[in-house]
Amino acid sequence: xxxPDPLPSPQRRGRPRSAAADRAILAATxxxxxxxxxxRLTMGEVAHRAxxxxxxxxxxxxxxxxLVLDAVAVLFDELELPDRGCLRADVEGVVLSFAALLxxxxxxxxxxxxxxxxxxxxxxxxxxxxxxVDRQKRLVLDGRSRAQQRGELPPDPPDAAETARVVDLIFDxxxxxxVHRSLVSDCPVDEAWARQFATLLLEGLSxxxxxxxxxxxxxxxxPEEHPRG
Amino acid sequence: xxxPDPLPSPQRRGRPRSAAADRAILAATxxxxxxxxxxRLTMGEVAHRAxxxxxxxxxxxxxxxxLVLDAVAVLFDELELPDRGCLRADVEGVVLSFAALLxxxxxxxxxxxxxxxxxxxxxxxxxxxxxxVDRQKRLVLDGRSRAQQRGELPPDPPDAAETARVVDLIFDxxxxxxVHRSLVSDCPVDEAWARQFATLLLEGLSxxxxxxxxxxxxxxxxPEEHPRG
Amino acid sequence: xxxPDPLPSPQRRGRPRSAAADRAILAATxxxxxxxxxxRLTMGEVAHRAxxxxxxxxxxxxxxxxLVLDAVAVLFDELELPDRGCLRADVEGVVLSFAALLxxxxxxxxxxxxxxxxxxxxxxxxxxxxxxVDRQKRLVLDGRSRAQQRGELPPDPPDAAETARVVDLIFDxxxxxxVHRSLVSDCPVDEAWARQFATLLLEGLSxxxxxxxxxxxxxxxxPEEHPRG
Amino acid sequence: xxxPDPLPSPQRRGRPRSAAADRAILAATxxxxxxxxxxRLTMGEVAHRAxxxxxxxxxxxxxxxxLVLDAVAVLFDELELPDRGCLRADVEGVVLSFAALLxxxxxxxxxxxxxxxxxxxxxxxxxxxxxxVDRQKRLVLDGRSRAQQRGELPPDPPDAAETARVVDLIFDxxxxxxVHRSLVSDCPVDEAWARQFATLLLEGLSxxxxxxxxxxxxxxxxPEEHPRG
DNA sequence: TGGTAAACGAGACGGTACGTCCGGTCTTCAG
DNA sequence: CTGAAGACCGGACGTACCGTCTCGTTTACCA
Numbered sequence: 001x002x003x004p005d006p007l008p009s010p011q012r013r014g015r016p017r018s019a020a021a022d023r024a025i026l027a028a029t030x031x032x033x034x035x036x037x038x039x040r041l042t043m044g045e046v047a048h049r050a051x052x053x054x055x056x057x058x059x060x061x062x063x064x065x066x067l068v069l070d071a072v073a074v075l076f077d078e079l080e081l082p083d084r085g086c087l088r089a090d091v092e093g094v095v096l097s098f099a100a101l102l103x104x105x106x107x108x109x110x111x112x113x114x115x116x117x118x119x120x121x122x123x124x125x126x127x128x129x130x131x132x133v134d135r136q137k138r139l140v141l142d143g144r145s146r147a148q149q150r151g152e153l154p155p156d157p158p159d160a161a162e163t164a165r166v167v168d169l170i171f172d173x174x175x176x177x178x179v180h181r182s183l184v185s186d187c188p189v190d191e192a193w194a195r196q197f198a199t200l201l202l203e204g205l206s207x208x209x210x211x212x213x214x215x216x217x218x219x220x221x222x223p224e225e226h227p228r229g
Numbered sequence: 230x231x232x233p234d235p236l237p238s239p240q241r242r243g244r245p246r247s248a249a250a251d252r253a254i255l256a257a258t259x260x261x262x263x264x265x266x267x268x269r270l271t272m273g274e275v276a277h278r279a280x281x282x283x284x285x286x287x288x289x290x291x292x293x294x295x296l297v298l299d300a301v302a303v304l305f306d307e308l309e310l311p312d313r314g315c316l317r318a319d320v321e322g323v324v325l326s327f328a329a330l331l332x333x334x335x336x337x338x339x340x341x342x343x344x345x346x347x348x349x350x351x352x353x354x355x356x357x358x359x360x361x362v363d364r365q366k367r368l369v370l371d372g373r374s375r376a377q378q379r380g381e382l383p384p385d386p387p388d389a390a391e392t393a394r395v396v397d398l399i400f401d402x403x404x405x406x407x408v409h410r411s412l413v414s415d416c417p418v419d420e421a422w423a424r425q426f427a428t429l430l431l432e433g434l435s436x437x438x439x440x441x442x443x444x445x446x447x448x449x450x451x452p453e454e455h456p457r458g
Numbered sequence: 459x460x461x462p463d464p465l466p467s468p469q470r471r472g473r474p475r476s477a478a479a480d481r482a483i484l485a486a487t488x489x490x491x492x493x494x495x496x497x498r499l500t501m502g503e504v505a506h507r508a509x510x511x512x513x514x515x516x517x518x519x520x521x522x523x524x525l526v527l528d529a530v531a532v533l534f535d536e537l538e539l540p541d542r543g544c545l546r547a548d549v550e551g552v553v554l555s556f557a558a559l560l561x562x563x564x565x566x567x568x569x570x571x572x573x574x575x576x577x578x579x580x581x582x583x584x585x586x587x588x589x590x591v592d593r594q595k596r597l598v599l600d601g602r603s604r605a606q607q608r609g610e611l612p613p614d615p616p617d618a619a620e621t622a623r624v625v626d627l628i629f630d631x632x633x634x635x636x637v638h639r640s641l642v643s644d645c646p647v648d649e650a651w652a653r654q655f656a657t658l659l660l661e662g663l664s665x666x667x668x669x670x671x672x673x674x675x676x677x678x679x680x681p682e683e684h685p686r687g
Numbered sequence: 688x689x690x691p692d693p694l695p696s697p698q699r700r701g702r703p704r705s706a707a708a709d710r711a712i713l714a715a716t717x718x719x720x721x722x723x724x725x726x727r728l729t730m731g732e733v734a735h736r737a738x739x740x741x742x743x744x745x746x747x748x749x750x751x752x753x754l755v756l757d758a759v760a761v762l763f764d765e766l767e768l769p770d771r772g773c774l775r776a777d778v779e780g781v782v783l784s785f786a787a788l789l790x791x792x793x794x795x796x797x798x799x800x801x802x803x804x805x806x807x808x809x810x811x812x813x814x815x816x817x818x819x820v821d822r823q824k825r826l827v828l829d830g831r832s833r834a835q836q837r838g839e840l841p842p843d844p845p846d847a848a849e850t851a852r853v854v855d856l857i858f859d860x861x862x863x864x865x866v867h868r869s870l871v872s873d874c875p876v877d878e879a880w881a882r883q884f885a886t887l888l889l890e891g892l893s894x895x896x897x898x899x900x901x902x903x904x905x906x907x908x909x910p911e912e913h914p915r916g
Numbered sequence: 917t918g919g920t921a922a923a924c925g926a927g928a929c930g931g932t933a934c935g936t937c938c939g940g941t942c943t944t945c946a947g
Numbered sequence: 948c949t950g951a952a953g954a955c956c957g958g959a960c961g962t963a964c965c966g967t968c969t970c971g972t973t974t975a976c977c978a
Contacts, residue, residue, distance in 0.1 A: 017923065193398070742929080
């Protein structure tokens, strides 16, 4: 996420770009997002807040959506998943911290706007995957391998593609539920909801993990082994 | 969905508003959305396509987002949940038909854009709930009561609020997962994914339904009784 | 100037037009002209002030310029030329009273605006002549015949067309000078200026009257016979 | 007439304004005036004809009237008063060339419209004086001093203010008469009229010049010395 | 240490769309 | 049929931003 956009070209002729300007611009973008939202956010206003000329913005980012994506992507990287001792606690933890991130006005407004823009912009879609989606799957991977080490989940199946499918599914279910609850249903994601959601998720999780493709099998699920903290 | 926006005031003075204009505007909005997407959609273009003056648009809708919301909300009402014989099949069915709806360009671009706008507009948020969210919960309610009649799910608990919480949760999980998979992860929602998702959901569903709040109880869940169609 | 515009059609079918509406509209037009001037005067505003629907305006006048012309033409008819005893005094009198009329905001604003409009509208030009120009020539004719009776000016030449030419010339010189001083040079038309103008006009008047066509002749001019007073 | 409107601020920061745009805009304004007249002249049309954005117009001129004033003022500067040998010929010459200027559609429509606008706009009034009125008084001054050198008119009186009053009076009488004849009476200003007007003016001119304030004096006027050419 | 090439601020540029206003027409209901 | 009310289409308004383009001015490198 360091370099903003284009080819800083290996040859180092002329005055180098100002790193301070980069930082000021991204900070100004976040600040402006909080105050006016996406649709009233203008490049001119960002430039003014950052104490920078519009030229300087356009030299780095080709469009508003790319600038905003870079400005908020770093916030997603702040998400952490500390080991809370058991899978259920980890799930509730990630739900709550993701929800906290989505409560920040710059995050929620930017995320949905950039996604809206991406529905008609293939390049932006790729950039979102790279900057946000793929990077956050680490949380699912971490939690999952931790649970496997604890014996809460069976080890990876031999088919790596199957593993990827399950990870993707879990990621979409968790992230999707939190986003939908927060931004569409417009209801709070609090501890009670997180608990209820974790229950829903877990009671089926071992099954789906051990029987991917959905052949609905063995009753070795033992939810009573993972009481929530 | 009948009246677009304002108070046409009960007393009938002056020329009445043209219902034909209403219809033409909403149709033109959908058509334009398909062709140019949200961000390049202009009120002037909609008016032109509808054969209507811009004034006529602004008399009815105060902002682009409200117009677009009304234009696409009716598409969500077209969602049906026919009885497919068992809960698993119903879940897969609703997932696939919702995904099909989200594949339509006007739906996906409009939905995300309106949601983005709503993050800084309380009134719009309420309007979205009323026009889309609350109306689609009927699908969850229908499917659930059908499953209860079949004996696939336990009857409603005495606490009505608890029922509402569970319905909301299921709704957010299903809709959120489909939206996230489709628009964020940018992956196809096909039959395989629907099957996998249904498995994940169902293996825990009876549990969470019978033990809301997540006290993780009796193991009478018998998923093998509901093989997918 | 009584009937406003269109065919009051002798056949008297249905509800007759309201004469009160006519009066209210013209008065409202004058009042609005004073307050907002020509370019910001709108038909809607006039209708509102007059307590009348726009339809009622358009049923009577086809355009803003015609309405305004009718509204102010009546003011010009109020000009009087009382006998002040000698030609010089009559000239000064008409100059001052015409200037007073042009000081009224509705008059000056309307006159120039209607003239501007008339430069690209032949029909309006004719209407102005009929409603204002030709009607005010009576002042020149009155003053001239009075001066002839007093012996201050020679009697009409046998050629009637020549008389008309001279009357037109005098009219244009007097009216033009007052309008130009008032509205173009933007200087006050006071008694001193009127005196000076009358001197300029009179010292040549008998000559030009007796020797039309400008053959610049006999020195029998006797300005000392007509002291101002 | 050089700089159009605002303060381009002495320090030269940013891209300088395009002088070519200035010229194109004024030319486009004159062309559009000829074709559509004042009331149908739109800023957008001028901008389009000039190949310029509307912004560029508004950056220089605050209102249509100011733009049009600047566009036509230069036409007035083209008026010349060549020495025709005697005062009478000079008067007829200036009358005819001023009338020719007023026959141009852009001039007549613009002049009256701007004057109409100026009746409710003090700043515009000042601007008109500066751009047109005061600049054209040079014609009167030139003709007058030439006549004085020829001995057709007495030298300036010791009181400079008195001289100014007389010059203003003559200017208003000449310009006013021509404008009134052309645009109000809507009659042609031809050589015959010019001759008649010059006779009217001259027979009194030496008197009013030598006896300002109008004390009607010495009979040394010798019009027969200045036969028209 | 002086040249040079790029980045910088400022702001004008050609555009597009905005949301409003007004002109003139029409369609309703009430008299 | 008139009149008030007000919706209708069309089109100009003046503004706000867009993304680009000069300008004149730094600023770092490299010769």
